[in-house]
Amino acid sequence: MPKTSKRIYLDYAATTPVDSRVIKVMLSYFSERFGNTMSLHSFGQEAKQALEESREVVGSLIKTKPTEIIFTGSGTESNNLALKGIAFANRKNGRHIIISQIEHPSVLEAAKWLESQGFKITKLPVDRHGLINLNNLKKAIKKDTILVSIIHANNEIGTIQRISEIGKICKGKGVYFHTDATQSFGKVPIDVNKMNIDLLTANSHKMYGPKGAACLFVREGTKIEPLLHGGGHEAGLRSSTVNVAAIAGFAEAARICKREMKKEVKRLIKLRDKLIKGVLEKIEESHLNGHPKKRLPNNTNFWFSFVEGESLVIQLDLLGISASTGSACSSAKLEPSHVLLAIGSKPHQAHGSLRLTLGRWTKEKDIDYVLKVLPGIIGRLRKISPFKKR
Amino acid sequence: MNTLYSKEIMKHFRHPRNVGKMKNYDGLGKIGNLLCGDILWLYIKVGKDKKGREIIKKASFSTFGCTIAIANSSLITTMIKGKTLGEAMKITKEKLLKRLGKVPPFKIHCSLLAVDGLSEAIYDYFLKNKKEIPKELQKRHERIQKHLKIIEERYKEYVSLEKKILEK
């Protein structure tokens, strides 16, 4: 990551910097290999080739056939395509869709809209660690259920669902299974065949690729309708002139993640656990949100009694540390994080929440720095708070 | 550095004035903006100036809340010091906002927190000293309490938890 001043970026779940190796690959697609993939001439074919190669690379990360990858413009678009596309293509077989309470807003809101269109939505609750109950899922699947969409790894608390078991249940019942893998793609191993996944959302800018590229894996033979109609790009599922530069960048990012995953997972888990242990040890009345083990290698999420998260994030920013919070004060709707509420956090617990997410350029000394300054900041805010312990 | 909030907000947020509980206070306003969950306690000490008018000698606060809530609490305590009670009551949300500079739209309610805290502290002082309570203040008090009750009802569990924390 380019160093401008002393800043420690610990918000990798929000977005990541683009790896310089990725930028290098992308550059030639702006003014040299700029062609339209639909053109017959050599410029077009050059672009087309880059697109098809990218499809193969991105797909290989989760063991798909290249033709099963549909490139889109964002994770939100992929999620919308999955939900609405499946809903409308299969509505003759049923109108019931199952999601969880801790989905990303792009799934929650798409589901809400579908509800207004006459579909029935079941939102599965989660336990205090953020896991859905598999028996609940089994019971929730009815004859008219057409789709189950469960987030793979949660963006806020990092909890990783038992995705293979979910896939198995869905397969057994003959319903489509979509998972939003925005946070996990490229970070932990995924095999769509072994895990019985039919549709999967992945996003470039969460894994050191550029913004503006994402994809939806759609298993061969899946009945799905497009959101965008037009020139018939992406096997007719996503018409739009192809953003080849971004997609080539996405593919390069995927290639690097695949190559480095094993080592990187180990490294991040070590740093993550050091951070968790350090915070819980050094700061009184601090608590971990999410699952103690089944969590993303790069995710930590805490809550601190007596302090409010938005002011905590701003304090940290003043010291060069970038973080985020699920506090109501940080949301335009003034509502606490729906994920934290779903795992049973009381509003005052969500109010004091802090998410620190690690990534490729996080060093041990960054963690040391956080552990050095965080207790002081919490102490300062507690001094201002009426609820500090006397 | 690009920051979300204005210089004035950051100044008070970084170095809040008059932080903490006051021992021998004359008025205490406890305000909960349970809409977002932020809470402010504002203390005042009342004295007399040379002309014998009642003025705010000292003010302090405790805030469990966002950046602007903290900045506002600090700002208002500096603004009311030395003011007569009448003058202090004239401070509005708009006046605070003007001093603070640009604030995101969903953050406007944070300024009301400080204004309400002050008016409740003055109300508390009047009540304790058996003084006649101005109509305007009574009206405000009723609005704040009503508001509080509605929200407290909605956040029942939260409120009881807050109380538990308070009693600790």
Ligand code: FES
């Ligand atoms: S967000 Fe509620 S007081 Fe600021």
